[in-house]
Amino acid sequence: MDWELVGYAAAALTMFGFLPQLVKMVKTKSVDDVSLFMMVQMGLGVSLWLVYGLHLKNSPLIVANLVSLLILALGITVYFRYTTRRYFI
Template sequence: MTDLVGYFSAFLTTFAFVPQALHSWKTRDLSGVSLPMYSLFSLGVFGWLIYGIMIMSWPIIVANSITFMLACVVLYLKITHKD
């Protein structure tokens, strides 16, 4: 039951980033995206991923792997496309 709660919460928080990543990819409009915030957020998600690996928690590993990839897409677009 604990993992089920973890997976459900991971699904919600991870896929909350899909609309931002898709919007950024399609429009290349990242004027509303803060580079410092996304940089810190991505670093924090990476830390959660490492933590999940260390304690072998699959909900944490899966959620933060996907979230890290999505955040990196937005970060990459923010850095390479000038507002």
């Protein structure tokens, strides 16, 4: 069995996990039900997985976590664009 192929299959299923939420945020222009803390926490975890993948020189880990991090960064950007909350008063 080609374990790298299994890794890419797992990566494909998980790296786009936040994408439906991002699409919904953009379509509705609402982030009221989205947790900023969750996105930041997930971003930190994905960043650590990316560093780990780079250390191992493991392509599936690197690609999956780089794409996930980019999608989360877009999500955080959209969050601040559409939020009605005031964080910096």
